[in-house]
Amino acid sequence: MNSLLKSWLAGACLAAAIPNFAFSQTATVKLGQIEAQTGPNAIYGYMSSQGVPIAVDEINKAGGFKVGDTTYKLDLLAVDTRGDPKEATIQLKKLLEQDKVKFVFGPFLSNVFVTIFPYAQQFNGKFLMMGGGTRIHEFVGKPGNEFVIRTWNWDAGPKGFGEKMVDYLIKTAHPKKVAMLFQNDSGGKILGDIYEPIFKARGIETMTEYFEPGTKDFSPVLAKIAGFQPDYLFPGYSDAALYDIVRQSIEGNYSKKFFLVRGSTGPGLKNKDGLEDYIVYVPKDFEEAEKKEPKVKHFIDAYKAFYKRDFPYDQAPLCSSSCYDHVYMLVAAMQKAGSVDDVEKIRTTLLAMTYEGMWKISFDDHSEQVFDFDIVHLKKGGAKEVVHVEP
Amino acid sequence: MLQVIVGQILNGIILGSLYGIIALGVTMTFGITGIVNFALGQFMMIGAYATWYFTDLAMLPFPVAVVLAVVFAAAAGLIADQALFRFTRNNLVNGLLVSIGLISVMESGALLLFTTTPKNMDVVISGSWSLGAITLPRMKVVAFLLLVAVIGLTWLGLSRAWLGRATRAYAQNPEAAMLMGVPTKLLQTGVVVYSCALAGFGGALYASLFSLEPSLGGLFILKGVEAAILAGVGNLLGALVGGAILGVTESVGSLYLPSAFRDAYGLVFLVAILLFRPAGLFGSQK
Amino acid sequence: MKTLLCLVPLYLLPLLVKSDVVLTILIFTFVLSILAVGFNIVFGGAGQLTMFHAAAFGIGSYVTFLSMLRFGISFWLGFLVAVAIVILISIVIGWICFKFRLKEFYFAVVTLAFAELCRLVALNWTSVTNGTLGMLVLEKPTVWLPGSGVVKIEQTGPWYFLTLVSLTGVLIFAVLLMRSWIGRNFSAIRLNEDLAQTLGIDTFRYKLLAFTISNVIAALAGALYGFYTGYIEPAYLAVTQSLDAIAMVLLGGVSTILGPVVGALVLTSLPHLIELPAEMRVAVYGMILILVILLMPRGIVGLFAGLLKGRVNAA
Numbered sequence: 001m002n003s004l005l006k007s008w009l010a011g012a013c014l015a016a017a018i019p020n021f022a023f024s025q026t027a028t029v030k031l032g033q034i035e036a037q038t039g040p041n042a043i044y045g046y047m048s049s050q051g052v053p054i055a056v057d058e059i060n061k062a063g064g065f066k067v068g069d070t071t072y073k074l075d076l077l078a079v080d081t082r083g084d085p086k087e088a089t090i091q092l093k094k095l096l097e098q099d100k101v102k103f104v105f106g107p108f109l110s111n112v113f114v115t116i117f118p119y120a121q122q123f124n125g126k127f128l129m130m131g132g133g134t135r136i137h138e139f140v141g142k143p144g145n146e147f148v149i150r151t152w153n154w155d156a157g158p159k160g161f162g163e164k165m166v167d168y169l170i171k172t173a174h175p176k177k178v179a180m181l182f183q184n185d186s187g188g189k190i191l192g193d194i195y196e197p198i199f200k201a202r203g204i205e206t207m208t209e210y211f212e213p214g215t216k217d218f219s220p221v222l223a224k225i226a227g228f229q230p231d232y233l234f235p236g237y238s239d240a241a242l243y244d245i246v247r248q249s250i251e252g253n254y255s256k257k258f259f260l261v262r263g264s265t266g267p268g269l270k271n272k273d274g275l276e277d278y279i280v281y282v283p284k285d286f287e288e289a290e291k292k293e294p295k296v297k298h299f300i301d302a303y304k305a306f307y308k309r310d311f312p313y314d315q316a317p318l319c320s321s322s323c324y325d326h327v328y329m330l331v332a333a334m335q336k337a338g339s340v341d342d343v344e345k346i347r348t349t350l351l352a353m354t355y356e357g358m359w360k361i362s363f364d365d366h367s368e369q370v371f372d373f374d375i376v377h378l379k380k381g382g383a384k385e386v387v388h389v390e391p
Numbered sequence: 392m393l394q395v396i397v398g399q400i401l402n403g404i405i406l407g408s409l410y411g412i413i414a415l416g417v418t419m420t421f422g423i424t425g426i427v428n429f430a431l432g433q434f435m436m437i438g439a440y441a442t443w444y445f446t447d448l449a450m451l452p453f454p455v456a457v458v459l460a461v462v463f464a465a466a467a468g469l470i471a472d473q474a475l476f477r478f479t480r481n482n483l484v485n486g487l488l489v490s491i492g493l494i495s496v497m498e499s500g501a502l503l504l505f506t507t508t509p510k511n512m513d514v515v516i517s518g519s520w521s522l523g524a525i526t527l528p529r530m531k532v533v534a535f536l537l538l539v540a541v542i543g544l545t546w547l548g549l550s551r552a553w554l555g556r557a558t559r560a561y562a563q564n565p566e567a568a569m570l571m572g573v574p575t576k577l578l579q580t581g582v583v584v585y586s587c588a589l590a591g592f593g594g595a596l597y598a599s600l601f602s603l604e605p606s607l608g609g610l611f612i613l614k615g616v617e618a619a620i621l622a623g624v625g626n627l628l629g630a631l632v633g634g635a636i637l638g639v640t641e642s643v644g645s646l647y648l649p650s651a652f653r654d655a656y657g658l659v660f661l662v663a664i665l666l667f668r669p670a671g672l673f674g675s676q677k
Numbered sequence: 678m679k680t681l682l683c684l685v686p687l688y689l690l691p692l693l694v695k696s697d698v699v700l701t702i703l704i705f706t707f708v709l710s711i712l713a714v715g716f717n718i719v720f721g722g723a724g725q726l727t728m729f730h731a732a733a734f735g736i737g738s739y740v741t742f743l744s745m746l747r748f749g750i751s752f753w754l755g756f757l758v759a760v761a762i763v764i765l766i767s768i769v770i771g772w773i774c775f776k777f778r779l780k781e782f783y784f785a786v787v788t789l790a791f792a793e794l795c796r797l798v799a800l801n802w803t804s805v806t807n808g809t810l811g812m813l814v815l816e817k818p819t820v821w822l823p824g825s826g827v828v829k830i831e832q833t834g835p836w837y838f839l840t841l842v843s844l845t846g847v848l849i850f851a852v853l854l855m856r857s858w859i860g861r862n863f864s865a866i867r868l869n870e871d872l873a874q875t876l877g878i879d880t881f882r883y884k885l886l887a888f889t890i891s892n893v894i895a896a897l898a899g900a901l902y903g904f905y906t907g908y909i910e911p912a913y914l915a916v917t918q919s920l921d922a923i924a925m926v927l928l929g930g931v932s933t934i935l936g937p938v939v940g941a942l943v944l945t946s947l948p949h950l951i952e953l954p955a956e957m958r959v960a961v962y963g964m965i966l967i968l969v970i971l972l973m974p975r976g977i978v979g980l981f982a983g984l985l986k987g988r989v990n991a992a
Contacts, residue, residue, distance in 0.1 A: 488966060491966060492964065492966035649801065
């Protein structure tokens with residue numbers, strides 16, 4: 001009897017010592033993220049690589065999410081591509097073949113996407129890649145490419161935010177001539193291709209100049225543009241260049257009216273006393289939204305607590321792509337589809353749903369994201385008007 | 392039209408002074424320690440970020456911030472010299488590679504501390520001066536004058552002060568200089584530290600004019616090296632002229648030819664000059 | 678030549694290792710080794726520091742692909758076109774540099790300037806190169822194998838062997854070259870150019886030869902790289918690519934035969950072995966470079982060779 005008790009006790013102790021998985025039904029779902037965290041183009045991977053871990057952490061701390069009888073936690077595997085297509089190829093192979101990841105967030109960089117695409121296409125049907133890169137537009141929605149979903153809105157087309165921006169510009173300013181100044185890289189080139197026809201279709205005369213990435217002194221090219229005497233200057237494409245362009249354009253007396261579809265309100269606010277007009281597309285004006293939208297305030301507070309640093313208000317709008325909201329949306333899709341493995345089912349569920357997070361996110365029939373956005377209109381002195389647009 | 396060209400020539404000269412101060416650092420380092428310190432761009436970056444930090448975050452007056460930034464850059468230069476460059480004297484290739492390694496380390500340091508989000512210092516001197524159709528931002532002109540002053544003082548110091556003359560003696564004939572009692576090790580370290588300080592000063596003024604990113608060093612060191620070679624490595628005032636020529640070529644070139652090729656104009660000019668005057672415009676043929 | 682036997686285990690590797698990731702890393706290593714070996718011929722062999730090899734690398738990719746596209750020829754014929762163009766460019770640039778007796782530092786800067794010019798051309802000649810958007814390479818090289826006829830190289834396995842065989846070929850060539858009287862002249866120029874001149878060696882001709890050979894090999898690396906990744910962009914011609922190759926050669930051991938390969942292996946696989954936050958990894962990379970230069974000036978292979986010799990002498 002004693003020995004029976006002993007062996008029973010031993011068995012119980014042993015059982016208690018065995019790690020949790022034998023007793024509770026908690027499993028993990030792996031989430032891969034492939035963005036440029038460092039390197040010259042890190043600014044495009046920055047917000048996503050900041051926002052996703054917060055969502056993952058929140059979900060896991062809340063105990064995970066339930067699909068069916070099983071509770072799942074998220075395991076985030078975030079790799080840094082450094083913007084190097086070679087690195088990205090190796091890392092994607094690791095994620096898909098070694099780690100057997102089924103859901104990948106990213107890439108935002110077009111050159112990375114184009115390089116990993118042929119390899120990724122071999123896994124069509126076995127995983128989902130959700131990235132915001134501009135060039136993804138050429139590939140998404142085509143047969144054989146079901147695995148790819150573009151998590152950003154497209155400038156042109158019926159729900160295109162670019163069209164709406166230009167409409168607003170015409171309504172408020174009636175410009176006759178617009179000068180475009182873009183970076184000489186894929187992002188900049190595509191912007192030129194998209195917007196020239198949009199302006200032309202509305203009878204506005206345009207001129208397009210490209211500058212070398214890394215340029216700091218824009219005086220020569222601004223002087224060249226000044227000869228065209230545009231009503232508005234339309235510069236792109238990332239904040240780094242925009243701060244300098246806006247400042248130098250104002251200081252040098254070249255152009256004081258600006259129209260932007262990339263970048264933030266930062267450059268405008270910094271130069272508010274010198275400018276005359278500044279119209280910018282912002283996925284969300286976080287400073288305003290923090291006061292009015294509880295979900296936004298929650299995200300900002302969570303960010304500050306998680307990273308113990310200031311919230312990057314001017315970069316935050318980029319969290320509209322493969323970021324915080326999308327983690328929750330994916331989880332919701334898995335729950336609605338009732339599976340964490342059935343990639344096709346999750347995909348169709350995801351594409352059919354509308355998720356209300358910081359943004360109201362849905363997808364068009366081209367598998368491209370549609371969401372609400374703000375048009376921020378700054379006037380001289382800093383008077384701000386925010387127009388909310390829901391496509 | 393003429394006014395536009397004149398405006399761009401002026402702009403190019405101003406920009407060139409920024410290239411020139413880096414070129415001065417390059418030329419001094421090469422003349423005395425026999426290596427090209429490619430990491431000078433990183434010291435410029437240190438100066439820029441330090442200035443931004445002290446002006447915007449610590450709320451110190453701009454001149455104080457600049458002085459602190461220069462001290463910072465010089466201190467960093469001292470550390471780099473004692474830890475690394477001391478072992479690569481006169482070894483061009485090793486010096487090059489150590490510089491490259493140093494660049495990676497310093498740039499990632501900046502990334503860690505400041506992230507890739509660009510920083511913009513609050514404007515120090517706002518407004519512009521206009522003469523007809525030519526408008527020059529006041530801060531740019533002030534920066535130009537300060538840079539020229541510093542370069543000029545350096546040249547003066549090297550030609551008049553004892554230390555300066557000792558440096559030039561060493562550059563011309565190391566053995567003779569040593570025999571005359573010139574403290575060579577101290578001199579070499581001093582030159583490295585001074586050129587880093589110069590770069591830091593350039594960075595401080597850069598911060599008052601442009602946005603800051605951890606990668607700003609890379610562009611300027613290339614331009615600085617080009618300007619130094621254009622003028623003739625070893626020629627100090629020439630560094631300023633070289634920088635100015637480079638700046639003007641770029642600015643005016645961008646007016647008429649595609650601005651996407653901006654960097655090429657300086658390069659083409661450089662190659663052309665080197666073919667006819669291999670020692671640079673002002674260099675002495677050995 | 679015996680050192681090349683070290684490559685034999687690499688041929689047997691795919692039998693043991695099934696991980697596609699490892700094979701991919703090795704493919705990149707082999708291709709970049711070719712670039713590094715090419716650089717080592719002109720730098721470790723003839724003593725000339727050039728910054729043009731990245732441009733040759735990029736030109737190799739672009740011209741091979743464009744030739745295939747425009748003329749409908751095979752990969753290898755397209756590559757021959759690339760070789761012809763690279764030789765032409767090398768002769769022009771080399772002639773300019775060496776005729777004007779540009780010494781080490783100036784030679785490096787001028788080759789850098791030319792490389793940058795090539796990159797800017799690739800970036801802005803959009804009608805031909807598609808500029809910054811780059812070009813998608815869907816064609817593949819074909820190889821004639823006994824028994825299977827003409828085979829397309831698409832999967833990881835065939836790519837592994839193609840790149841490994843190419844590397845072996847390049848290494849054998851390098852060894853034979855350096856052992857020949859041409860190679861001895863290179864070494865003479867490297868050790869003391871003025872003395873070599875007085876001894877009657879036409880330094881101009883040999884420097885030009887070394888420069889050209891190095892660029893042709895770089896072009897081969899570029900063609901393989903472009904077709905393997907399936908994407909060609911102007912960044913291939915950037916300074917950073919040249920610097921990476923230099924780092925590989927120095928890390929592995931200048932003037933050694935296997936040095937560039939070892940260096941390429943370490944620098945290609947390193948980012949995947951260090952599990953650190955991204956910014957720290959770049960810092961570590963830089964520190965490794967610095968430490969190698971200061972502590973191991975003869976590189977990894979040089980260090981081992983020294984140790985072995987030391988042991989033999991001690992015994």
